[in-house]
Amino acid sequence: MHVTFYGGVREVTGSMHLLSCGSDRILMDCGMHQGRRKESDMRNSSIPVSPRLITNMVLSHAHIDHSGRIPLLTKEQFSGRIICTRATADACEYLLLDSAHIQESDARYLNYKTVKSLLYEMKIAPGAQKVSHEDARTIQTLLKKDHHELNIGIINHLIEKYRLHRIDPIYTTDDVERAMTYFDGYPYNTPISIGEDMRCVFYDAGHILGSSITAIHAKENGRFLNVLYTGDIGRFDRPIINDPTLNFGETDRQVDLLIMESTYGNRFHEPVEDLKPKLTKILNETHARGGSVLIPAFAYGRTQELLYMLHELYNEGAVPQVPIYVDSPLASKITQVFGEHPEVFDAGTQTTFLQRGQNPFYFDKIHFISSVEDSMSLMRDETPHILIAGSGMCEAGRILHHLRYKIHNPKHTILIVGYMAENTLGRRILEKGLAYESSGRDGAAPVLRFLNKEYPLKAHLVKLGGFSAHADRTELLKFLKKSNLSIKKIAVVHGEEEQSLAFGKYLESEGFSVVVPLHGETVTV
Numbered sequence: 001m002h003v004t005f006y007g008g009v010r011e012v013t014g015s016m017h018l019l020s021c022g023s024d025r026i027l028m029d030c031g032m033h034q035g036r037r038k039e040s041d042m043r044n045s046s047i048p049v050s051p052r053l054i055t056n057m058v059l060s061h062a063h064i065d066h067s068g069r070i071p072l073l074t075k076e077q078f079s080g081r082i083i084c085t086r087a088t089a090d091a092c093e094y095l096l097l098d099s100a101h102i103q104e105s106d107a108r109y110l111n112y113k114t115v116k117s118l119l120y121e122m123k124i125a126p127g128a129q130k131v132s133h134e135d136a137r138t139i140q141t142l143l144k145k146d147h148h149e150l151n152i153g154i155i156n157h158l159i160e161k162y163r164l165h166r167i168d169p170i171y172t173t174d175d176v177e178r179a180m181t182y183f184d185g186y187p188y189n190t191p192i193s194i195g196e197d198m199r200c201v202f203y204d205a206g207h208i209l210g211s212s213i214t215a216i217h218a219k220e221n222g223r224f225l226n227v228l229y230t231g232d233i234g235r236f237d238r239p240i241i242n243d244p245t246l247n248f249g250e251t252d253r254q255v256d257l258l259i260m261e262s263t264y265g266n267r268f269h270e271p272v273e274d275l276k277p278k279l280t281k282i283l284n285e286t287h288a289r290g291g292s293v294l295i296p297a298f299a300y301g302r303t304q305e306l307l308y309m310l311h312e313l314y315n316e317g318a319v320p321q322v323p324i325y326v327d328s329p330l331a332s333k334i335t336q337v338f339g340e341h342p343e344v345f346d347a348g349t350q351t352t353f354l355q356r357g358q359n360p361f362y363f364d365k366i367h368f369i370s371s372v373e374d375s376m377s378l379m380r381d382e383t384p385h386i387l388i389a390g391s392g393m394c395e396a397g398r399i400l401h402h403l404r405y406k407i408h409n410p411k412h413t414i415l416i417v418g419y420m421a422e423n424t425l426g427r428r429i430l431e432k433g434l435a436y437e438s439s440g441r442d443g444a445a446p447v448l449r450f451l452n453k454e455y456p457l458k459a460h461l462v463k464l465g466g467f468s469a470h471a472d473r474t475e476l477l478k479f480l481k482k483s484n485l486s487i488k489k490i491a492v493v494h495g496e497e498e499q500s501l502a503f504g505k506y507l508e509s510e511g512f513s514v515v516v517p518l519h520g521e522t523v524t525v
Helices: 037-044 070-074 086-123 133-143 152-161 173-182 272-288 302-316 329-339 347-352 372-379 399-406 425-438 473-482 497-509
Strands: 002-007 016-021 024-028 056-058 082-085 183-186 192-195 198-204 212-220 223-229 257-261 293-296 324-327 366-369 386-389 413-416 447-450 453-456 460-463 490-493 522-524
Touching (some): 002 490, 016 212, 016 223, 024 192, 024 212, 056 192, 070 086, 082 086, 082 198, 086 133, 086 173, 086 183, 086 329, 173 183, 272 293, 272 302, 272 413, 293 399, 302 386, 324 372, 329 366, 372 399, 386 399, 399 453, 413 425, 425 447, 473 497, 490 497
Parallel strands (some): 024 056, 056 082, 082 183, 223 257, 257 490, 293 386, 293 413, 324 386, 413 460
Antiparallel strands (some): 002 016, 002 522, 016 024, 192 198, 198 212
């Protein structure tokens, strides 16, 4: 048996690992890379192994860095099934459609910018430095309908006429609809056949709704071998979902190779129980300044956890009862998915809300924003409120436009509650904002460039790390030491190189045999 690592090794995004056993090849995750646009587009536009060779795919959870290239897989002669938990299958329908919509929108906008630039160049008079206002209006009228909607027909015609470079989405919404026909959802703790003499079982990973630790049990040359893939391991004692599994079935306990994430392999989170008082302090201080709290958050998991905690704080009367806006159509749909799977909620959620007849994610102060017009109106709203908007790493989505209106005002707070990958706008906001705060906010505010403009970061920046859905080093070690697993070897994945190498070294000091694979490296089991 062999495992080849094609993504999510010495990096956080783009998870993809291929298990080969006999004539079967099982793909574990098919994630999308996030980071620098040009590099990400190049890596996301292909699958490093022919889809025709893949028997089946197992998906650990629905986050795009684990699922985002599935529509590319299924339109390239893949003939197997995509096997995951039921909640993951339900969430993927919305997450992948959103991913396709973003790609289609980005492609249309970039093609518009290409054509607009050409027309501007053609209209600039000799000796002039920029196009005249009259010509600019003429070009806008040509390329847009009603000042907002792009005239795609005209844009495509001009791209072909002048042989301009055309940007196409990696996949479309039609590709996603086709991909969803390949999904098979199963409950936890249920053996599923995935190849000849090969089966898998999903155990709760405690990361997000439906996330799984995948145990693969295979027979090769008369011998049984076990590979356990953690996907992303969650934290212990977090609300809504259950803790990561520590008790595994008898046939899955002897692990020949554990493929283990290391996102926070050399870091330590704030205790979960400290979150509520710290969030209370942030909300009250911002309200005292007359400001709003802007929270970039992932639509799946983080948004629902925030709503859960805000619901508790409002019930307790601990914070001002300002409106809470969720400005993300995707988050609205994913919240519905949460409501459809109460069977995986933990005991605390059952006691705190469900047994009292309350929905954890809905109450009268929460407003879900769907239309662009309502979102634009909210951007200009200067009355105090709490805003939760995507995307979680500030690379796209409505959060960018809210930041554009509020990042320069010191009465507001930008609250970072999740991981920001390298080379994302979210990471730049986090690093520059924390440096400015640590200096006592002295001197000129740092400047950030996005949406083709520069903005001073005068809003307060606060990081609340305890919200992370990833286990830190202590919790990762707890999973290894407190579970009933017997592990021969660990492959450390899904962490920036510094984190993975440090975690691997730490595990070796704890007596484990460890490898930190490189991209494309194969480990023999």
